[in-house]
Structure formats: structure tokens, C-alpha cells
Amino acid sequence: MHPSTASRFSHTLFLTVALLLLTAMPHAAARPMAEDLPTQVVTDALGREVTIPRPAERIALGGRAVIMTAGGIYLFPGASQRIVGIGDIQQGKGNFFEAIDPAYGEKTIFHRNVGPEQMAAVFPDVAILKSIMRDDLGDGLERLGVPVVYIDLETPEQYERDLRILGRVLENESRAEELIAFFAARREAIESRVRDIPHSERPRVLLLSYTESAGEPVFSIPPRDWLQTDLVRMAGGTPVWVEGNPGRGWQPVSFEQIAAWNPDVVTIVSYRQPVDQVAARTLARPEWRSLRATQDGRVYAFPGDFYSWDQPDVRWVLGLQWLATRLHPQRFSDLNMESTMREFFAFLFGMTDTQIDSIIVPLLDGDLR
Structure with a gap:
């Protein structure tokens, strides 16, 4: 058997076994947060207070518009190493994140229409999703015991809020503030020069x-x-x-x-x-x-x-x-x-x-x- 074929077979076998375990134990999908394990509370884009492990060492990204959620995570140095599962990215001329991440091949790649059981099978500490995925994916993940943090990343204002959310999840709030300042300064540099132009x-x-x-x-x-x-x-x-x-x-x-x-x-x-x-x-x-x-x-x-x-x-x-x-x-x-x-x-x-x-x-x- 070719090595790549063997790897795919092993990976498929692992997911199959994991899914069977999840079916038998529907609340065992995430790392258990016992009283003696450190946790933190993150307020997400929907205003919900979500309790997640600290640190969140296993992160899953799935559902629609993964290039946005992944783009946010990859802005934080070292954070990509925590991603254990990520949605398939098919837009454009290739996968930018695969091109810059030497360990990308070690991550589980989810189908675009991934279900909660498939995402939970990688045993994430937290799933980060677009808020539009709450009904289709997020609620099911939470029923399996996986904490879900929602972000949007659709407007400059949401970028400011959501980068702070990611900074909290990743325990790197100083980097979040650096990123917010980067985007804000460049936006202001444009708007300040056109502000005096009559409509x-x-x-x-x-x-x-x-x-x-x-x-x-x-x-x-x-x-x-x-x-x-x-x-x-x-x-x-x-x-x-x-x-x-x-x-x-x-x-x-x-x-x-x-x-x-x-x-x-x-x-x-x-x-x-x-x-x-x-x-x-x-x-x-x-x-x-x-x-x-x-x-x-x-x-x-x-x-x-x-x-x-x-x-x-x-x-x-x-x-x-x-x-x-x-x-x-x-x-x-x-x-x-x-x-x-x-x-x-x-x-x-x-x-x-x-x-x-x-x-x-x-x-x-x-x-x-």
C-alpha cells in the first residue's frame, strides 16, 4: 500500500472509531473540564458567555466562510499549531493557509457540509464558527459537549470586536490590540484623505x-x-x-x-x-x-x-x-x-x-x- 494511501486509510479508520465512540458517549466529545482544570469565560459575537479550557489547545474550524475564521486565527503567531481540524477551502487559486503552514497536512480537513459528529471526532477544546452556523452546526456541537465561540468578521467594526474575542480564546490579547491598531490606522489613513470631498x-x-x-x-x-x-x-x-x-x-x-x-x-x-x-x-x-x-x-x-x-x-x-x-x-x-x-x-x-x-x-x- 502506498504511504499516502495508508495514511488516508488510518485517518479514516480513526474517524470511524471516534464517531462510534461519540455515538455511544454523546457528551465525551471535548476535553472534560473538571473542577481542577483551569477554564476561562469568553463572550462571543452573539453575546454569550462561553466557558472553555485554558489554554484551548485543540481548536476546530468548520462550516461556511472558513477563510475568514482561519484568517483570524492565523494572525496570531503560533495559534495555527492548535488547529486540529479545519474546513476545506476551495475558493480562489489554492489554499493560502496550507502554503504558509508546514504542519497543515497533519490537520483533519472537514467537508464543507461537515456535521457536528465529524467535527467533534477530533476532540476539540473549542470550535470557532461564524455565527450564521449556529443552527446548522453549532447547536449540535454543544449538545455533544464541545464549547462553541461565534465570530462574524464581516465588517471593520466586527473585525475589531472579533479579534479581541480571538485574543481572549488564544490568551494573546496584546496581539489582538496590535492587529486592531494595524487595521484601524490603515483605514483612517484612507478615510482622512477623502473626508473633505463633497458627496x-x-x-x-x-x-x-x-x-x-x-x-x-x-x-x-x-x-x-x-x-x-x-x-x-x-x-x-x-x-x-x-x-x-x-x-x-x-x-x-x-x-x-x-x-x-x-x-x-x-x-x-x-x-x-x-x-x-x-x-x-x-x-x-x-x-x-x-x-x-x-x-x-x-x-x-x-x-x-x-x-x-x-x-x-x-x-x-x-x-x-x-x-x-x-x-x-x-x-x-x-x-x-x-x-x-x-x-x-x-x-x-x-x-x-x-x-x-x-x-x-x-x-x-x-x-x-
């Missing part, structure tokens, strides 16, 4: 997500209360689409609607295909030539590396900085995105220039020049 003089911006259906492009707009909308506002633009999508997810729009908005600036996001190629194909379509943004050369591919910089992954601050340089190039002529990108990965993830050159730079795309 009537701000560029009208349209952010579009690109997908395909039956080989044809589908452009969608984000809801008005999502981070993508906030990024445009923070960078000194006016999002033209806010009345078109008050809902909870991406909403397709026709080209007729895009033409009716006729924005000053268009940014195109692509989560599955190279965004440079998507933007080039879009601009080659005859109907796009009539748009003001096309005629003025202001249709941009939103940058990314492993993941796009427009979403509520930790890269949102890079997206904000980049967007400001495109909306107000004269005001931000001193903002060099290459050095900004290097500073970001060095401070947040402890990456050296050599690592950035080998891991990040080859995957950069979008309008960065």
Missing part, C-alpha cells in the same frame, strides 16, 4: 462580481450592507447600486441596468477565474464601449492573490487601499501597493520577503500597476 463630487462606482452561466457572463451586485459597498464608501466613492440590492446575497443585473447607472468607475471581481482575463473579455464586448467608465479607461480588475481583496477576508484592508488609489489617484499618488502588500503579509503573517516572492507574488493579479 456630489465623489466618483460613482459600480462593483461587479463575474460568473458564467451556459458560457455567458453574469454580472452581480453585492447587497448594500456588505463590505464591498463599505469599501467603496470608505475609499471616497459613491456606490451606485445600493438601491438595486437591499437583500442578503449577490444579485444578477442586466447590462441595460449597468448602462442606466453608467458609472464613472467599474471594478470587476472574480472568485473563480483569473480576474485579468475576465476584465479583458468584458472590455472586448461591444456593448461595454458605450459606458463612461470604459471610455475614460476606468474599468479595473479588483486585485487578489490566493483570494480576492474585496471580501471580508483579512485582505479587505488591501482592497480598501488599492481602491482609494483608483478612485483618487492624485490624492494617493504616494501609496505604493507593492510595498503596502509586503508590509501587510510581513506584519500579519510573519512572512519574509523571500516567502512573499515565492508564495504571494506569482499569484497576484488585477490592476496593480
Whole structure:
């Protein structure tokens, strides 16, 4: 038997045995918190007081949007060593965390639709989930005896709160404050320079997500209360689409609607295909030539590396900085995105220039020049 096959077989056998034990002993999923073991109480994003072991040595991440929860954990030096199980990450050009974590292969990888029994089978001290996963996953984990701490990480304000929650879980509250200061300083550096621009003089911006259906492009707009909308506002633009999508997810729009908005600036996001190629194909379509943004050369591919910089992954601050340089190039002529990108990965993830050159730079795309 090939070594990798044997390893997978052993791992599968372990999980099978663990699940049988969990079925027989439904309250034995987590490390027991007896009276003589140290514990701590953490207030999570839902305002619940959760008692967890101190230290929390075995952490499980699962459910939807794991790139956000994992992104938060990996900001704390050494914390990744505590992750014993993590959800499968399929967005973008690969798995960033696997690329920077030499021990990633030792972690259990959960299916996207993982159930509480599968997560409990790794015997976590605590599961960290997005709050949207409470009904589908969190409640079941707690019934199995696994403490659950919920976070959101959807807006800059939630980042501040949730980084403090993670700092508490990881007993590294000083690092949490460093991270909060990092994001806050960069946000303020952008907003302070555009604060004096009257709303009537701000560029009208349209952010579009690109997908395909039956080989044809589908452009969608984000809801008005999502981070993508906030990024445009923070960078000194006016999002033209806010009345078109008050809902909870991406909403397709026709080209007729895009033409009716006729924005000053268009940014195109692509989560599955190279965004440079998507933007080039879009601009080659005859109907796009009539748009003001096309005629003025202001249709941009939103940058990314492993993941796009427009979403509520930790890269949102890079997206904000980049967007400001495109909306107000004269005001931000001193903002060099290459050095900004290097500073970001060095401070947040402890990456050296050599690592950035080998891991990040080859995957950069979008309008960065």
C-alpha cells in the first residue's frame, strides 16, 4: 500500500472509531473540564458567555466562510499549531493557509457540509464558527459537549470586536490590540484623505462580481450592507447600486441596468477565474464601449492573490487601499501597493520577503500597476 494511501486509510479508520465512540458517549466529545482544570469565560459575537479550557489547545474550524475564521486565527503567531481540524477551502487559486503552514497536512480537513459528529471526532477544546452556523452546526456541537465561540468578521467594526474575542480564546490579547491598531490606522489613513470631498463630487462606482452561466457572463451586485459597498464608501466613492440590492446575497443585473447607472468607475471581481482575463473579455464586448467608465479607461480588475481583496477576508484592508488609489489617484499618488502588500503579509503573517516572492507574488493579479 502506498504511504499516502495508508495514511488516508488510518485517518479514516480513526474517524470511524471516534464517531462510534461519540455515538455511544454523546457528551465525551471535548476535553472534560473538571473542577481542577483551569477554564476561562469568553463572550462571543452573539453575546454569550462561553466557558472553555485554558489554554484551548485543540481548536476546530468548520462550516461556511472558513477563510475568514482561519484568517483570524492565523494572525496570531503560533495559534495555527492548535488547529486540529479545519474546513476545506476551495475558493480562489489554492489554499493560502496550507502554503504558509508546514504542519497543515497533519490537520483533519472537514467537508464543507461537515456535521457536528465529524467535527467533534477530533476532540476539540473549542470550535470557532461564524455565527450564521449556529443552527446548522453549532447547536449540535454543544449538545455533544464541545464549547462553541461565534465570530462574524464581516465588517471593520466586527473585525475589531472579533479579534479581541480571538485574543481572549488564544490568551494573546496584546496581539489582538496590535492587529486592531494595524487595521484601524490603515483605514483612517484612507478615510482622512477623502473626508473633505463633497458627496456630489465623489466618483460613482459600480462593483461587479463575474460568473458564467451556459458560457455567458453574469454580472452581480453585492447587497448594500456588505463590505464591498463599505469599501467603496470608505475609499471616497459613491456606490451606485445600493438601491438595486437591499437583500442578503449577490444579485444578477442586466447590462441595460449597468448602462442606466453608467458609472464613472467599474471594478470587476472574480472568485473563480483569473480576474485579468475576465476584465479583458468584458472590455472586448461591444456593448461595454458605450459606458463612461470604459471610455475614460476606468474599468479595473479588483486585485487578489490566493483570494480576492474585496471580501471580508483579512485582505479587505488591501482592497480598501488599492481602491482609494483608483478612485483618487492624485490624492494617493504616494501609496505604493507593492510595498503596502509586503508590509501587510510581513506584519500579519510573519512572512519574509523571500516567502512573499515565492508564495504571494506569482499569484497576484488585477490592476496593480
